[in-house]
Amino acid sequence: MKRKGILFWIGAAVFLAATFLMTQVVGNQYPFFAGYVILQFIVLAVAWSILGGYAGYVNFGTSAFFGVGVYTAVFLAKAFGAPLLVQIATAAAIGALMGFALGLLTLRMQGIFFSIATIALTIIIETVITNWRFVGGAAGIQIERPPTTPPFDNYVQMLFFVQALLVVLAVAISRYIQNSWIGRGLQALRDDELAAECTGVPTLRLKLMACVISGALMCAAGAPAAMYLQFANPASAFDLNYSVSALAMSLIGGTAHWSGPIIGAILLSATQQLLTVTISSEVNVLLLGVMLVLFVVGAPEGIIGLVRKIFHSRNEGKE
Amino acid sequence: MTNAEARVPLLRIVSLTKRFGGFTALDNVSVDIPPGERFGLIGPNGSGKTTLINCISGAFRTEPGTVLFRDEDITPLQPHVRTRRGIARSFQIPRPFRSMTVAENLMVALDFAAHEHVSVAQRRDTMMSILTQMGLASKANASATKLSQVELRKMELARAMATHPKLLISDEAMAGLSSSEVDEVLDLLMSLASQDITIIMIEHIMQAVMRFSDRVMCLDAGKIIAIGTPSEVMANQRVQEAYLGT
Numbered sequence A: 001m002k003r004k005g006i007l008f009w010i011g012a013a014v015f016l017a018a019t020f021l022m023t024q025v026v027g028n029q030y031p032f033f034a035g036y037v038i039l040q041f042i043v044l045a046v047a048w049s050i051l052g053g054y055a056g057y058v059n060f061g062t063s064a065f066f067g068v069g070v071y072t073a074v075f076l077a078k079a080f081g082a083p084l085l086v087q088i089a090t091a092a093a094i095g096a097l098m099g100f101a102l103g104l105l106t107l108r109m110q111g112i113f114f115s116i117a118t119i120a121l122t123i124i125i126e127t128v129i130t131n132w133r134f135v136g137g138a139a140g141i142q143i144e145r146p147p148t149t150p151p152f153d154n155y156v157q158m159l160f161f162v163q164a165l166l167v168v169l170a171v172a173i174s175r176y177i178q179n180s181w182i183g184r185g186l187q188a189l190r191d192d193e194l195a196a197e198c199t200g201v202p203t204l205r206l207k208l209m210a211c212v213i214s215g216a217l218m219c220a221a222g223a224p225a226a227m228y229l230q231f232a233n234p235a236s237a238f239d240l241n242y243s244v245s246a247l248a249m250s251l252i253g254g255t256a257h258w259s260g261p262i263i264g265a266i267l268l269s270a271t272q273q274l275l276t277v278t279i280s281s282e283v284n285v286l287l288l289g290v291m292l293v294l295f296v297v298g299a300p301e302g303i304i305g306l307v308r309k310i311f312h313s314r315n316e317g318k319e
Numbered sequence B: 001m002t003n004a005e006a007r008v009p010l011l012r013i014v015s016l017t018k019r020f021g022g023f024t025a026l027d028n029v030s031v032d033i034p035p036g037e038r039f040g041l042i043g044p045n046g047s048g049k050t051t052l053i054n055c056i057s058g059a060f061r062t063e064p065g066t067v068l069f070r071d072e073d074i075t076p077l078q079p080h081v082r083t084r085r086g087i088a089r090s091f092q093i094p095r096p097f098r099s100m101t102v103a104e105n106l107m108v109a110l111d112f113a114a115h116e117h118v119s120v121a122q123r124r125d126t127m128m129s130i131l132t133q134m135g136l137a138s139k140a141n142a143s144a145t146k147l148s149q150v151e152l153r154k155m156e157l158a159r160a161m162a163t164h165p166k167l168l169i170s171d172e173a174m175a176g177l178s179s180s181e182v183d184e185v186l187d188l189l190m191s192l193a194s195q196d197i198t199i200i201m202i203e204h205i206m207q208a209v210m211r212f213s214d215r216v217m218c219l220d221a222g223k224i225i226a227i228g229t230p231s232e233v234m235a236n237q238r239v240q241e242a243y244l245g246t
Helices: A002-025 A030-054 A062-080 A084-105 A111-130 A155-179 A181-191 A193-198 A203-222 A225-229 A240-253 A259-278 A281-298 A302-318 B003-007 B049-057 B079-085 B102-113 B120-133 B149-162 B179-193 B206-212 B230-235 B237-244
Strands: B011-020 B023-033 B038-042 B066-069 B087-089 B167-171 B198-202 B215-220 B223-228
Touching: A002 A030, A002 A155, A030 A062, A030 A155, A030 A181, A030 A203, A030 A240, A030 A259, A062 A084, A062 A111, A062 A203, A062 A225, A062 A240, A084 A111, A084 A155, A084 A203, A084 A225, A111 A240, A155 A181, A155 A203, A155 A225, A181 A193, A181 A203, A181 B102, A193 A203, A193 B079, A240 A259, A240 A281, A240 A302, A259 A281, A259 A302, B011 B049, B023 B049, B023 B223, B038 B049, B038 B206, B049 B079, B049 B087, B049 B167, B049 B198, B079 B087, B079 B102, B087 B149, B102 B120, B102 B149, B120 B149, B149 B167, B149 B179, B179 B198, B179 B206, B198 B206, B206 B230, B215 B230, B215 B237, B223 B230, B223 B237
Parallel strands: B038 B198, B038 B215, B087 B167, B167 B198
Antiparallel strands: B011 B023, B011 B066, B215 B223
């Protein structure tokens, strides 16, 4: 257990060093533009699986959290000229509050009803932002990037590295949850909430924790997007595509292990980036749909489940 | 145990009423259960037995009425807090944690309901000794979905035992079992009762209730119609009417 922990942190350090090195060495800007999107989806998928995977509450409101993250950054940048770090931290705090509210919803709603409520949440928040003049309303808003600070010589490179930090943070949290009493409690309540409660699991407190952590990470992932695009409008910030993608990536990767959403996010978003360049951005959505259907039919436990199954049957074959 | 302690009931239910809309599932039920008692709860289908259990374990809120456990009013407490206080239950239809092994099912109880902090190794020992007592030791690493009906019933009882209860409520743990399996589960409950655990047993199998209980209570339409020794209750005219519908 300890050895695995050391390996994990070495892996995280190597990953961060590699992304940092990339910002210093690679001159071409495209890898950072594409890489940023992949990293962003890793954070979203990992955050989604904390509630959707571990606790089994299917959240369709990823885009609500993402959009609130974007607009928190927009508001802070416009009103106070706040630096990126403040934007992300504030977005995380607001995301945590939203997550808490969402967690209270789980008291009354489970299963499909909870999922529908999260879609409603997205629509309500998007409508509010659309009617808020200060942040640009329906037409959207242009945002000036502040001057780049060394050691980065390009703002997108910096955003790329910041998003890589968020990835490490999100994955470390998700991994910690899975291996701790929180993860075991969430797994129990996902299987059977009443039985979990009657076995001593404080289900409401655990659900609130999962919602708060998941929400904070999603909002944090959205915050740098305003600076990345230098533009924000409600239709793209609250795009339902974020919800569907985060869900699809987690499920395709597999929610039984913390690494599942990472695998799913890399696989899907890298393919999407490739398709966007080679064919068209519209094919993205098609790919998502086709992959989801294939996995639901062929490997409902995702890639993680598939790998475990193969290993399992191999071991049985040996005996 | 001093005489004074013995006189304090472990569980005291005071004028408990539970309504679902216009339907009264429990109507002014009061009963005291002393520590160490083997208490049988019977009644026709829909008489309110499981509702009463749900009110004791906290799955349902009661209005009005109070539930006192070891002299403490537990009415406002959530189910998981009641479990930690020492009330455990099994379910009429088994509710295992399906994504876990039998051992992991018990570990949830040991992790969350433990009264004091004990090491993981100690918890594992406790888990194995409970499984051995329940005759499930060989199934420790089996998935909960792979168990037979009687094994599921035993696992539910084992999981309840892992919360270290003072009061164990068994909700029809013998339903759907063969007669030899009924004896097996009954012997288990008897052995648990001998470990200073108070047991409330809901059961439809009369022979089991008669053999097991120190005292039996019969509910009908949410009201207590008889309470006493098994033979007294069986001989009661109203109990016979409730069951035979005459």
